[in-house]
Amino acid sequence: MTTTNPRKPSSPAARPEHRPPLVTRPLLLRFVSVIGASASFYLLLSVVPLYAKDSGAGGNGAGATTGALMLATVAGEFGAPRFIARFGHRLTLGAGLLLLGAPALALTAFSGIGWITVVCLLRGAGFALTVVAGGALTASLIPAERRGEGLAVVGIVSGVPSLVGLPLGVWLASEVGYAPVGVAAGVCALAAILSIPGLPEREVMAGPRIGILDGVRNPALFRPAALFAVTALAAGIVVTFLPLAVPSASAGLVAAALFVQPAGAAVARWVAGRQGDRTGSSRLVLPGLALSAAGMLVTAYTHSAVAVVAGVAVFGIGFGVTQNATLALMYARVPASGYGTVSALWNIAYDAGMGVGAVGFGLLVQQIGYPWGFVCTGALIVLALGPAWRDRPTGPDRNAQTPAT
Numbered sequence: 001m002t003t004t005n006p007r008k009p010s011s012p013a014a015r016p017e018h019r020p021p022l023v024t025r026p027l028l029l030r031f032v033s034v035i036g037a038s039a040s041f042y043l044l045l046s047v048v049p050l051y052a053k054d055s056g057a058g059g060n061g062a063g064a065t066t067g068a069l070m071l072a073t074v075a076g077e078f079g080a081p082r083f084i085a086r087f088g089h090r091l092t093l094g095a096g097l098l099l100l101g102a103p104a105l106a107l108t109a110f111s112g113i114g115w116i117t118v119v120c121l122l123r124g125a126g127f128a129l130t131v132v133a134g135g136a137l138t139a140s141l142i143p144a145e146r147r148g149e150g151l152a153v154v155g156i157v158s159g160v161p162s163l164v165g166l167p168l169g170v171w172l173a174s175e176v177g178y179a180p181v182g183v184a185a186g187v188c189a190l191a192a193i194l195s196i197p198g199l200p201e202r203e204v205m206a207g208p209r210i211g212i213l214d215g216v217r218n219p220a221l222f223r224p225a226a227l228f229a230v231t232a233l234a235a236g237i238v239v240t241f242l243p244l245a246v247p248s249a250s251a252g253l254v255a256a257a258l259f260v261q262p263a264g265a266a267v268a269r270w271v272a273g274r275q276g277d278r279t280g281s282s283r284l285v286l287p288g289l290a291l292s293a294a295g296m297l298v299t300a301y302t303h304s305a306v307a308v309v310a311g312v313a314v315f316g317i318g319f320g321v322t323q324n325a326t327l328a329l330m331y332a333r334v335p336a337s338g339y340g341t342v343s344a345l346w347n348i349a350y351d352a353g354m355g356v357g358a359v360g361f362g363l364l365v366q367q368i369g370y371p372w373g374f375v376c377t378g379a380l381i382v383l384a385l386g387p388a389w390r391d392r393p394t395g396p397d398r399n400a401q402t403p404a405t
Contacts, residue, residue, distance in 0.1 A: 020143040022150050025111040027141045029198045030200045031157050033093060036192025038042055038158045040100050041123070042165030043172075043185040045069075048107070048120060050170070051122040051128070051178045055111040064113070069120040069127075070355050076128025077348045081212050084340040092133035094196050099126025107182035126189075128347070135343030137199055139331045148281055148328040152273030155324070156266055161260065210338035215345045220333045223391050224326040227285060230384045231292045231322045232353030233360075234377050235261075238299070238312060240358040245370035253305050260309060261316035268320030276328050284325035286388045289381055291318025296378035298302030300371045 045066075052065045063211025084092045103122040109115070142150030172181045215221045238261060243254045272284050301307035330342040357377075365373040 008319060020145060022143070022146050022153065024141065026199055027138075027150075029195045030138055030141055031154075032194040032195035033097065033130070033134055034138075034154060034158045035161055036188045036195075037097060037100060037134065038161035039165050040104060040185045040189035041127050042162045042167040042241075043181060043188070044104060044107070044123070045169070046166055047169045047173045047178065047181050048116065050173060051107070051111075052113060052116050054178075055113070055116070057113040057116070065116055065120045068117045069124040071246055072121040072124025073128045074348055074351050074355070076125040077132055077344045077351065078212060079284065080129050080132035081210075081340045081344050083129065084136065085209055085211075088201055089133045089137050089340065090196050090199055091104070092129050093137065093199075093330055094193050096126045096129025096131075096133060096188045097196075099123065101114045101186040103186075104182045104189070104273060105186035108179040118255070131347050132340055132343045135347065136339035139339045139343070140200070144332070146277055147331060148273035148276035148324060149270070150273070151328055151331075152270040152324050155269050159262065159266055170356055180395050190327070210334060210341045213346055215338070215341040221330055221342065223387055224285065224329050225345045227289065227384050227388055228346065229349035229353035229392075231289065231319050233357035234292060234296055234315065234381060236354030236357035237361045237374075237377055238315065239354075241361055241365070241370065241373075242299075242308075245374070246308060247303065253308060257309050257312040260313045261319075264313050264316030265320035265323065268317040269324040269364055272321040272324040273328065276325055279330070280390060281325040281328040284321050284350050285394040286385065286392055288318050288323075288325055289384055289388050290320030291315070292322060293378045293381035293385070294318070296374050296381060298376070300311060300374035302371050305328055 048065050048069075057064075080092065083095075089093075089149070099122050103119040103126075107119050138154050139147070140149075142154075169181055169185075172184070215225075242257060246254055246257075272281075272288070272362065276284055292315050294316055295311045295313070298307050298311030298314060301311070327342075327346050330346060331339060334342055361373055361377070364376065368376070
C-alpha cells in the first residue's frame, strides 16, 4: 500500500509554476544607464530651445534645435543595428552615453544657432545609440517568461527621469542659468558609463544577424511596429496640441490631462506586461488600439473638461497597453541576435510617429479645427484595427520565441 505525501505535489500539473527572478544584478546595473541617459536627455529637452531663443535665434531657431535633435535620433536609430553588429552592444551603449553627455558639457561654450544645432545633432545620435543598444541589452536580461512585466518595469524606471527632468531643467535654468543645467545633463550620461563593464555581451550576440531591412521586410516585425506608430502619432498630437485646443482659461485642465495621460500609460503598461506574460502579448494589441481610438474620439469634445480628462486618460491606457504589447511581441519573434533590430524598429516607430503626428496635425487643423482633427486621429486608429485583427492569434499564444525569417 502506498501513501501520498500531501505536502509534495504528486504530478507535474500540481507543482507550482516556477517564476525566475525578474530583477537581477545585471538588470540593476542596466537601470543605471537607463536613468542616466533619460535624465540627461530630458533635462535639456525644453532648456535648449529656451537657450537658443535667448541667444537671439528667435522662435524658428528654437524649433529648429528640437527638429535637429529628433532628426538625428531617428537617423541614428536606423544606423544603430549595423554599429552594434560591428562593435557590440556594450561599446555602442558607451558611445551613445558619451555622445549624449560630452556635448551637453559644452552647450554654453558658444551661443550661435549653428553651435547649438551641432550639439543637438550629436546628442540625438547618442540618444539613438543608447535606446537601441540599451534596449537590446535590457531584453536579454529579462527572462522570456516575464518579458512583458520586465519591459513594463524598465519603462517605468526610464519614465520617472522624464517626468522629473522636464520641469526640473526649466526651473534650474531660470534659477541658476543654462551652464549648470548643461553640466548636470552631461554628468548624468557620462557617469552612467561606469556601469557598462558589468553588463553581459555574449547572450545578446548569439544567433544569426538580422538587419534593419530584414526587419522592415518581415511582416511579423513590421506590422506591430506600424500599429504602434499609429498610437505614437496620436500621442505626439496630444502633448503638442492639447494646450492649444482647449479654451485658454483652462490651464489647470490641461495640466491635469497631461498628467493623467502618462500616468495611465505607465499603469496600463505594467498591467499589460503581467497579462501578456500569462496569455500572450499579441492578444492585447487589438484592445489597446480600440481604447486609444475611443480616447481620441472622446477628447474631441474639447469644450468639456470631463470629456477632455476622461478621453486623454482612456487614450493613455490604450497607449500603454499597445506600447508594451507590441514591444514584447516583437522581441518574442526574434532570436537574441535580433534584439537590436527590434529595438531600432520600435523606437523609430515611436519617434517618427510622434514627429509626423505633430507636423501633420498642425497642417490639418488649419483646415478643419481641433475637434475634427481629434476625430480624424481617432478614425485613423480605427483603421489600424483591421491589420491588428488579422495579426491576432488563432490558437494558444504564449509569446514563444520564433526566429524571424
